[in-house]
Amino acid sequence: xxxxxxxxxxxxxxxxxxxxxxxxxxxxxxxxxxxxxxxxxxxxxxxxxxxxxxxxxxxxxxxxxxxxxxxxxxxxxxxxxxxxxxxxxxxxxxxxxxxxxxxxxxxxxxxxxxxxxxxxxxxxxxxxxxxxxxxxxxxxxxxxxxxxxxxxxxxxxxxxxxxxxxxxxxxxxxxxxxxxxxxxxxxxxxxxxxxxxxxxxxxxxxxxxxxxxxxxxxxxxxxxxxxxxxxxxxxxxxxxxxxxxxxxxxxxxxxxxxxxxxxxxxxxxxxxxxxxxxxxxxxxxxxxxxxxxxxxxxxxxxxxxxxxxxxxxxx
Ligand code: GLN
Numbered sequence: 001x002x003x004x005x006x007x008x009x010x011x012x013x014x015x016x017x018x019x020x021x022x023x024x025x026x027x028x029x030x031x032x033x034x035x036x037x038x039x040x041x042x043x044x045x046x047x048x049x050x051x052x053x054x055x056x057x058x059x060x061x062x063x064x065x066x067x068x069x070x071x072x073x074x075x076x077x078x079x080x081x082x083x084x085x086x087x088x089x090x091x092x093x094x095x096x097x098x099x100x101x102x103x104x105x106x107x108x109x110x111x112x113x114x115x116x117x118x119x120x121x122x123x124x125x126x127x128x129x130x131x132x133x134x135x136x137x138x139x140x141x142x143x144x145x146x147x148x149x150x151x152x153x154x155x156x157x158x159x160x161x162x163x164x165x166x167x168x169x170x171x172x173x174x175x176x177x178x179x180x181x182x183x184x185x186x187x188x189x190x191x192x193x194x195x196x197x198x199x200x201x202x203x204x205x206x207x208x209x210x211x212x213x214x215x216x217x218x219x220x221x222x223x224x225x226x227x228x229x230x231x232x233x234x235x236x237x238x239x240x241x242x243x244x245x246x247x248x249x250x251x252x253x254x255x256x257x258x259x260x261x262x263x264x265x266x267x268x269x270x271x272x273x274x275x276x277x278x279x280x281x282x283x284x285x286x287x288x289x290x291x292x293x294x295x296x297x298x299x300x301x302x303x304x305x306x307x308x309x310x311x312x313x314x315x
């Protein structure tokens with residue numbers, strides 16, 4: 001086993017969970033009513049090792065939307081279909097140093113990276129662009145279903161509808177990119193935005209999310225099913241950008257202090273990858289001023305203070 005004394009390990013995880021539960025800082029996202037109604041008490045932690053050992057505690061079976069946690073996954077799936085060179089003709093790989101939804105492109109007139117909204121809208125445009133909207137959704141849904149090893153994956157239509165209703169900025173980003181000729185020829189703008197909102201509105205639970213993170217930790221092979229969902233190259237690229245750009249404007253500090261490729265979303269979810277060891281899904285809706293789940297960030301800090309999981313530990 002990659003974690004030999006799993007029982008003892010889980011006890012320490014439980015301790016960290018309980019410590020973080022006491023943290024009542026932050027407030028839930030409020031840009032759409034569906035998220036504003038989130039219960040700030042919810043706190044779930046689930047992990048899965050690359051050899052399939054699992055541990056979960058708290059609210060690990062309550063569905064929540066992926067939101068920005070879908071960005072690295074869509075990027076990884078797009079890479080598998082299209083390859084690194086083609087994807088990066090249209091989106092950069094540099095941290096933006098700006099807010100995730102800022103109306104700004106890089107010096108080559110590309111969105112900075114796939115982890116911010118502009119880059120994620122671009123990534124959505126690059127996934128099976130010739131398919132109909134319905135087939136595109138089905139196609140991606142079936143790939144996500146493999147990431148969660150057939151466990152919980154849903155779609156929240158109310159969140160989708162209100163994302164679309166309250167999306168002035170995302171529309172502005174898409175038009176700004178079209179004005180700057182960023183998109184590949186033939187891109188259907190509104191369909192691409194709808195697709196992006198749909199991807200944000202996919203639902204997981206902490207338990208099924210841990211399997212997604214574990215697949216990333218395991219070179220793209222789902223540890224429960226042995227299914228090679230993502231290519232090795234896609235995983236390498238994705239983890240690299242999660243490491244440098246995954247935690248909004250806290251990404252640099254998070255890389256420094258925690259040193260684990262991670263991605264957070266406004267629903268309060270964080271996918272954390274300990275490469276070659278395990279995947280963790282953390283979920284607690286209250287967010288800090290950077291937009292990261294308060295309890296989840298605290299959990300990560302505690303995790304690396306107790307275990308040598310920081311990328312540059314053990315050198
Ligand atoms: N749906 C949100 C948006 O596009 C997702 C952003 C996020 O999780 N930060 O604005």
